Amino acid sequence: MxxxxxxxxxxxxxxxxxxxxxxxxxxxxxxxxxxxxxxxTHDEATGGNPRQGRETIVRYGCGACHTIDGVPNARGLVGPPLAGIGERSYIAGHLPNTAENLMRWIEHPQRFDPQSAMPELGVTQADARDIVAYLLHQP
Ligand code: HEC
Incomplete structure (x- = not known):
């Protein structure tokens, strides 16, 4: 008791x-x-798939150099943080920021700026589309 x-x-x-x-x-x-x-799963501006894009960003290892909201372990500090990339006026300081130019930059940064520390990663057009779709939908 x-x-x-x-x-x-x-x-x-x-x-x-x-x-x-x-x-x-x-x-x-x-x-x-x-x-x-x-x-x-669909973005009007790019025709890409934002949900797929997040996986694609992980696959290419963009997070080793960039801090990207909502992407696990994307805390790199080599390149600029990609939060709010849609609001920026210029990509890498000189390309007018449009969805189309973002895709072209991600596919071939060295073609636009051979001095850039961002390497050619062999990103395909379809992957760049999904990546930009995600970047424009970051939380
Ligand atoms: C080895 C490091 C490295 C990797 C890996 C890398 N980047 Fe970059 N990235 C950079 C650097 C450095 C810049 C700044 C370039 C400049 O201003 O010339 C940059 C610039 C950018 C920009 C323009 C940012 C701005 O504010 O103007 C975008 C968008 C971008 N990277 C996306 C990506 C994506 C998507 C991937 C993966 C497919 C990726 N990067 C992989 C280093 C990297």
Whole structure:
């Protein structure tokens, strides 16, 4: 009987902690799923697939040199951060910033600026389309 007063202490509090942890894990999982669900699969400006584009950015390793919102491990500091790239007036300081020019830059940076530290990565036209679609839809 004298274990009864301890009962709520031993199970009530730890249970509350456990459920609290489960609840935040669930909310975390749901909000993360929400993030990727929010990414459209079609972008008007480029005709590309933003959701696919994020995977493509990971595949080419752009994140080694650029910080890109919403892309896991994209925290590079070699090139400029690509957050808000759609708002910038010029690409790499001199190409007028249009979706078309962004795609051309990503495919062939050295063709536009042989002095640039951004290398030719062999990005295909279709991949550049998806990449730019994502860049214009960053969270
Ligand atoms: C080896 C490092 C490196 C890699 C890898 C790299 N970049 Fe870059 N990138 C740069 C540098 C440096 C610049 C700045 C170029 C300049 O201003 O001449 C740049 C510029 C850019 C710009 C123009 C940014 C601006 O603000 O004007 C975009 C867009 C871009 N990169 C996208 C990409 C994408 C997409 C990938 C992957 C396919 C990629 N980069 C891979 C180094 C890199």
């Amino acid at each position: 004298n274990t009864l007063p301890g009962y709520p202490l031993l199970t009530g509090a730890p249970l509350r902690v456990l459920f609290g942890a489960l609840f935040s894990a669930l909310v975390g999982a749901l909000s993360c799923a929400g993030c990727s669900q929010a990414l459209p």
